[in-house]
Amino acid sequence: MTKEFDLIRQYFAESKHQFRRSEVVLGIGDDGAILNIPPDQQLCISTDTLIAGVHFPIGASAAQIAKKSLAVNLSDMAAMGAHPLAFTLGLVLEVVDDTWVSEFSEGLLTLARQFNCPLIGGDITRGPLGLSIHIQGLVNKDAVIRRKGAKPGDKIYVSGYLGDAALALLVLGHPSHLGEDVRLLQDAPLSDCLTHFEKAYYQPEPRVELGQACASLVSSGLDISDGLAGDLGHILQMNSVGAILNIDALPISESANCCASKEVCQMAALYGGDDYELCFTVPPQNTDAIEAVARGLTTPLSCVGEITSGTVLELIDDTGQRVTFENVAYEHFQ
C-alpha cells in the first residue's frame, strides 16, 4: 500500500468529519464512485481548479485553501440553481505534511457537511501545490439557471456585496491585479476590518439557497468570479443584448467603504474577482417575488441595472450621467 492510500484513508475516507448521504452507493476507495440520481432530477456538474500563487496566496493556510476551493465549486452549483450532491478532489502536494493535510481535510469536510455534499473520491499526487474540485448537483429540469435567457427590460440583480475579495488582497498585504489606482485609504482602519476581508476572500458564502429559490424567477444568471463587468459581459454576449449598470447602486460593504474611496470600491466591485456572489437577470413581473425571496433568506439582493437592446455595457451614476473606468478585468493569461 502506498502512502497516497494511507493519506486518503486516514484524513479523508475515515476522517471524523466525513459523512454519507443516501444517494452515494459507493464512495472513496474504488476505481470510481457510484451515485443514484433520482429519476425526476438532472445531474449538474462543474469543475474549478485552484493553483497556489494564482488563485490563493502562497502563504494561505490549509483550512483557508480547502474552504475557498470548495466554496468556489458550491458557488457554481448556486449559479445553476442546483442542489449540491457530492464532490471529488484532485489534490496536488509538494510534500506531505500530516498537520497540513489534517487541517485541510478538516476545513474541507466541515464546509462539505454544512452543504450536505460529501467527498466521494479523487486522488492525491505529487507536484506544485494546487487542487481541482469536481462537484455534482441535482437540478429540477424546469428550474435550471442558465446564462442564456436575458431579454431587454430585465432587471439586473446581484447578491451580497461586491469588491470585498479584491480589496481583501490589499488588506492582507498582497498586490492587486487591478493596478496601482486600486489602493486603500491611507488612514483606513485595517485591523478592524481584517476578519471581514479574510472571510470575504477565503470563505465566500456560496449562495446555494438563493440560487435554488430564485431559479424559476430569473431569465438568466451566473456567479461573479471575475468581477461583475466581465461576468455580466458573458450574459450580454450570449444573449446579444446590452446593459446599463448604475454604479451608485452597486452593493458595497461597510468594511469596504471604511478602507477605500468610493471610486476604488466601485472599481473593485466591477472588475475585481473572487466575489462569488450571484448575478441574475429578472423579468420585470418577477422583481417583487425575487426581492421577497431574498428577504425571506435574509440575503442582501440589490437591483443594479437593466438589460438593454444594445450590445454594450454602459455605466451610469445616480444622476444618469455616463461613467467610464479603465477596464482592468482579471485576465488569466496576461
Added chain:
Amino acid sequence: MTKEFDLIRQYFAESKHQFRRSEVVLGIGDDGAILNIPPDQQLCISTDTLIAGVHFPIGASAAQIAKKSLAVNLSDMAAMGAHPLAFTLGLVLEVVDDTWVSEFSEGLLTLARQFNCPLIGGDITRGPLGLSIHIQGLVNKDAVIRRKGAKPGDKIYVSGYLGDAALALLVLGHPSHLGEDVRLLQDAPLSDCLTHFEKAYYQPEPRVELGQACASLVSSGLDISDGLAGDLGHILQMNSVGAILNIDALPISESANCCASKEVCQMAALYGGDDYELCFTVPPQNTDAIEAVARGLTTPLSCVGEITSGTVLELIDDTGQRVTFENVAYEHFQ
C-alpha cells in the same frame, strides 16, 4: 471577455473534433453542465490528475499528454464496468501557445469521440503544467465491478500485457523509478520497438468493452496503474484474503522480451506503473465464460494466479518454487 474563454471556445467548445451526445442537455459555456441520467442506470464517476514531470515527462507532446490523460480516466470507467458518458477538464498551463492547445484539443477530442465521451466543461488556468480530468459513466446497478468481492479459490486474470509502460520510460531515455536493477539489454533492438513502447506509455488502450462485458462474471476487479503487485494488494486488503501469482504466467509483450531480461520484464509487470490493464478475480465456474468473452473481443486475457485464504501475496514460478523480488512499487511521496 478574457483569453481563457477565447481558448475554451476556439479549441474545445467549437473545435471541429467536438461532438454531442443526447444525454448532454447543456455542455461547455455555462457555470455547470447538465446531464440526463437514464432512470435504470447509476452514475459512475472518477478523477485522475496528471502533473508534468511526475505523470508524464516534461518533453511530452501536447497530443501525448491529452491522450494519456483521457485514457487513464477511461480506464477507471473500464475498471468499474461502466460506459463512459462525458468528462470535464481542468487544464493548467504555464503559457498559452496556440499550437500546443490546438494539438492538445485535437488529441483529446479524437480519443473522446472514439469512446463517445464528449468534453462538457472545465476550466483553463495559469500555473505549472498539469491537468485533472473528471469522468462520468453509466453502470447497470447489477453489473458494477468493485474491489470488494474476491474470495479464496477465485482465479486472477489480467488483460493485455504488463510492464510495457515501465520499460517504455527506459526505452524513451527516462530514468526508471524501479531502481537500477531494472535496465534494458545492452544489445536491445530499441528502434524496432520504439513505436510499441511509445504507444504503451502514452496511449494505453482503455479496456472499456472488456470491463463492460466481464462485469457480471467477475467477483472483483480494478485497473492496474501502480503495478500488478500493488494494485492486487488493494483487493487482498479490502477482502482480507491472500493470493498466489505465477510470475511465469504474467503476460509479457514480444517487444518487452526483446529489450529486457525475463527477470526485468517480470519486475516491470509486478511493480511498474502505468499499464492500465484490468485485473479481475473470477469465480472458478465463470472462467470459461470470461475467456470466451475476451476471445470474442480479441483482447488478450491471462490467468496469472489464484486468491487464497491467506493474507499475503505469494509469488511462485512455473515449477511451483517460491520467488521474491525486492519490492519496488511506485510510491507517490517517496
